[in-house]
Amino acid sequence: MPEPLLELKNVSAYYGPIRALNQVNMVLYPGEMVCLLGGNASGKSTTLKTILGLVQVGEGEVYFRGERIDPKPTSYRIEKGMAVVPENRRVFPKMTVRENLEMGAYLRNDAKGIKEDLDYVFSLFPRLEERLGQMAGTMSGGEQQMLAMGRALMSRPKLILMDEPSMGLAPKLVETIFKIIKTVNERGITVFVVEQNANIALSIADRGYVLQTGEVVLEGPAQELLHNEAMRRAYLGEV
Structure with missing residues (x-):
């Protein structure tokens, strides 16, 4: 084991x-x-x-x-x-989709890896790529859930x-x-x-x-x- x-x-x-x-x-x-x-x-x-x-x-x-x-x-x-996808999404409403995703990677400084993970997030959630400049607070509940998951993945978590x-x-x-x-x-x-x-x-x-x-x-x-x-x-x- x-x-x-x-x-x-x-x-x-x-x-x-x-x-x-x-x-x-x-x-x-x-x-x-x-x-x-x-x-x-x-x-x-x-x-x-x-x-x-x-x-x-x-x-x-x-x-x-x-x-x-x-x-x-x-x-x-x-x-x-560790990364968390909190209850009720808790995205940063006054920040754009891109800024929310960047917040997930704020502890990282590997630009190449960050770009790879961003591409991976877009492959899971194409809608996020379409709305990179949109304020997170104006998105639907489902889109915010996708954004919260994408943000968590951007830290390349173990859990x-x-x-x-x-x-x-x-x-x-x-x-x-x-x-x-x-x-x-x-x-x-x-x-x-x-x-x-x-x-x-x-x-x-x-x-x-x-x-x-x-x-x-x-x-x-x-x-x-x-x-x-x-x-x-x-x-x-x-x-």
Whole structure:
């Protein structure tokens, strides 16, 4: 088995006196796509913020690329190879598409590599190339999602963390976005997707974890979770 790329060991996190995560254990291996599922207030976004260092670890440890990172700031984790596609896209609205993409590469100084990655982003999202001069805030939700993904890819990350990529998008567009996420993963980039749409996330992931009130209640290969009776009842709306 290869060394884990990311590992959470007995991680608990708090908002004041309220425990948001309780003894969470997770592991991601290089090249995998793993999804984190759960209902509202299950702790999904808190897990992502804890990985990024936006929420402090109360107990436990977080490792990335073999190094313990829970004492490290968010900026350090980004430099080490994490990139995030945040909930609700969070593009820079008063900047152009080009400027948003350039922001993704702001830690890099390899002009040739940046150009190659820009071409790759345009191959995934031709619409972005058509709209390079457009202000990001004037784009549709789907286009902003594409831009947020393109911006993350411009940092040439080892790990992309995605927070609810399907949120607020039309079903047809959700399908397109998830196909592109799969394509990115097949290029060798490890992807961690936090998602409420269990069906679509499990259909493309390798493995999944299910959170309930801050605890991992189910985990396993995606196909097994897709056919797990408890999972189907709780998250896929079937009885």
